Amino acid sequence: MGVVAMRFKVATTFVFCFALLSIATPANADTKGKNGDRNSDEVICIDELTVSSANESKRVALPSRLMKRPPKFIDLITNCGVITIRPEFGQAPIAVTFMSSLVQQKYFDLTSCHRLTTDVTSFIQCGDPTGTGMGDKVFTYQKENLPKRFGKYREGTVAIQNRNGISSQFLIFYEETTLSPNHSVWGRVVNGIEILHYIAEGGIDGGGTDGKPTRNLVIERAVLR
Secondary structure, eight states: OOOHHHHHHHHHHHHHHHHHHHHHTTOOOOOOSOOOOOOOGOOOOOOOOOOOOOOOOOOOOOOOSOOOSSSSSSEEEEEEEEEEEOOTTOOHHHHHHHHHHHTTTTTTTTOOOOOEESSOOOEEEEOOOOSSOOOOBBBEEEEEEEETTTTTTOTTEEEEOOOSBBOOEEEEEEEEEESSSOOOOOEEEEHHHHHHHHHHHHHHHTTEEESSSSOOOEEEEEEEO
């Protein structure tokens, strides 16, 4: 084989292998916690996951001090894909410490996001092992990082469901909205917002604007990274 022909063959092989590598790597692969380019039409959910049945909130140990090394991201691995949250430790150190502690103790594993609102509030509520929205309040502290302008919560905001303190429940806003500024903001969704849109588009089970979502969103497990 001539030198020119050999060089052509090597170059062709390299291009072919590079093409295969490009095909094998999803265009929306995300390892750094940035929003992908998917839309809600591309979301596929698996409904075979079994949610843990709990009549009361799981028992957990409460953190006694602020964490020294907060996570860069928290991944909610759900039946519809991964929702990545970037914690705002600088603005809400107590809330981030508390929620990170719950993640480490597998508190959110196999729990459903039990509530959807499709009126002007526009959020999905998760974090109650009982799936009723009446899960125990497990911590109390002074609220932090509250919205300053008219209680505005931007799309992708993750806030504590505050009821005279802090509970394990949290709200993820899938659209910008205005709500009473009582819910401490502790993170932002940086990947997987299309999953929230997909759940919201399915509406409420039985109709209405507030209740159990028709499309199930189950947190299989939550991971710090």
